[in-house]
Amino acid sequence: MITDQQGNVLSGATIESAEIYGEAVEAFNIYRGDPVGALDRAIEVDPEFAMVHILKAHLFGLATEPAATKEAKAIVTKVKTLRLSEREASHVAALDMLLAGQWTGAAEALDRHNAIYPHDIVALQSGHLMDFYRASARNLRDRIARVLPKWSADLPGYSILLGMHSFGLEETGDYARAEDAGRRAVDLQPLDCWAHHSVAHVMEMQGRSEDGIGWMIAREPHWSGDDNFFKVHNWWHRSLYHLDLGQVDEIFALYDGPIRQDRSTVVLDMVDASALLWRLHLCGHEVGDRWNELATIWDSHADGCTYPFNDWHAVMAYLGADRYADVERIIGAYRNGCGGSETAQWGHQTAVPLVEGFAAFWRGDYETAAYRLHGARFIANAFGGSHAQRDIIDWTLAEAAIRGGLTSLGEALANERLALKPHSPVNRSFLMRTGANVSPGRKSA
Numbered sequence: 001m002i003t004d005q006q007g008n009v010l011s012g013a014t015i016e017s018a019e020i021y022g023e024a025v026e027a028f029n030i031y032r033g034d035p036v037g038a039l040d041r042a043i044e045v046d047p048e049f050a051m052v053h054i055l056k057a058h059l060f061g062l063a064t065e066p067a068a069t070k071e072a073k074a075i076v077t078k079v080k081t082l083r084l085s086e087r088e089a090s091h092v093a094a095l096d097m098l099l100a101g102q103w104t105g106a107a108e109a110l111d112r113h114n115a116i117y118p119h120d121i122v123a124l125q126s127g128h129l130m131d132f133y134r135a136s137a138r139n140l141r142d143r144i145a146r147v148l149p150k151w152s153a154d155l156p157g158y159s160i161l162l163g164m165h166s167f168g169l170e171e172t173g174d175y176a177r178a179e180d181a182g183r184r185a186v187d188l189q190p191l192d193c194w195a196h197h198s199v200a201h202v203m204e205m206q207g208r209s210e211d212g213i214g215w216m217i218a219r220e221p222h223w224s225g226d227d228n229f230f231k232v233h234n235w236w237h238r239s240l241y242h243l244d245l246g247q248v249d250e251i252f253a254l255y256d257g258p259i260r261q262d263r264s265t266v267v268l269d270m271v272d273a274s275a276l277l278w279r280l281h282l283c284g285h286e287v288g289d290r291w292n293e294l295a296t297i298w299d300s301h302a303d304g305c306t307y308p309f310n311d312w313h314a315v316m317a318y319l320g321a322d323r324y325a326d327v328e329r330i331i332g333a334y335r336n337g338c339g340g341s342e343t344a345q346w347g348h349q350t351a352v353p354l355v356e357g358f359a360a361f362w363r364g365d366y367e368t369a370a371y372r373l374h375g376a377r378f379i380a381n382a383f384g385g386s387h388a389q390r391d392i393i394d395w396t397l398a399e400a401a402i403r404g405g406l407t408s409l410g411e412a413l414a415n416e417r418l419a420l421k422p423h424s425p426v427n428r429s430f431l432m433r434t435g436a437n438v439s440p441g442r443k444s445a
Contacts, residue, residue: 284440304333
């Protein structure tokens with residue numbers, strides 16, 4: 001009987017294919033290397049090996065890209081022709097829901113799955129990412145907390161769980177425990193990008209910009225390699241620290257260098273690029289032709305259906321490139337709905353007011369922008385990324401209130417932000433400018 005490194009039985013595997021599968025799982029765990037390439041090699045060795053197909057479907061399904069979702073559906077169709085154990089069939093049931101746009105249903109299915117199979121690290125990590133994409137801070141923490149007592153330090157993958165738990169603790173505001181768990185995780189596995197980025201999140205949320213830059217520089221060899229899927233996101237985190245300190249030259253150098261020099265078509269990288277350019281715009285800096293390059297790449301991803309969080313970031317680029325017809329295309333798609341899925345609900349209820357709010361801000365209609373964004377910002381249990389990523393909503397809202405002369409709202413929002421990050425120069429500037437109707441000075445890159 002062939003098992004994985006955590007002792008789960010692998011249907012259809014041989015010793016050779018199981019070893020290759022283990023390489024793919026480890027690459028997935030640390031977001032480094034080529035897990036899909038390893039899975040394809042395992043499939044060549046053993047085409048009937050169920051978990052290689054299942055993991056590949058997870059990877060494509062979690063990519064939040066239209067073409068990848070289509071490929072994941074084809075893989076699941078193939079998997080259903082194979083001999084499956086109850087554990088493997090449980091994976092397929094969760095994947096069916098995920099690929100139908102029912103993210104919460106899929107995440108809850110993997111909750112139940114891991115209650116039975118607490119050592120199934122693929123299910124744990126996939127479920128953790130589903131929690132991330134649906135912005136379920138509590139379950140980012142508790143999914144891992146429920147199984148940690150079943151693990152020990154001598155079980156392969158233990159450090160990966162510590163890193164995931166760290167991120168859940170950070171997203172629920174337990175910063176001291178989050179930083180401790182994240183540091184322990186990278187001590188055990190220095191290449192764990194998720195744990196590294198969890199500590200970066202802690203420093204971002206606490207306004208520890210100097211510490212954050214030091215953390216990124218000291219560990220740069222571990223997260224910046226060419227084979228690192230998470231490298232652009234970590235460069236983005238470093239850019240946020242520089243932005244809070246007003247070090248704009250460093251940000252443009254990072255954007256034109258490691259963030260966009262390869263013109264990545266990976267949607268995670270494009271989200272980071274859009275968000276960084278928009279923040280620079282909020283600070284009054286001209287970004288030149290960078291919007292056009294990014295908007296063109298977004299065309300193959302922004303379909304108004306697959307994942308609203310991505311489409312909203314595509315809209316930032318479309319606005320920057322003066323492509324208003326594409327903004328209306330996205331709004332129209334979500335107003336009309338894309339089936340009865342959960343993602344369609346996210347689009348209609350949250351993406352539409354977000355897009356409308358950002359579009360109003362770009363047009364200079366700050367009162368409308370403030371009205372639309374004030375309600376849309378409360379999406380903590382709806383969809384989309386981390387607190388650090390969603391902060392762009394509150395930042396844009398505060399800027400709209402200030403520029404629109406909404407003095408009371410601007411002051412209230414500035415006080416709200418300063419309560420969380422009292423030493424942030426950006427937050428201090430909000431309070432200073434409130435009532436003066438002052439916009440940041442326009443500067444060229």
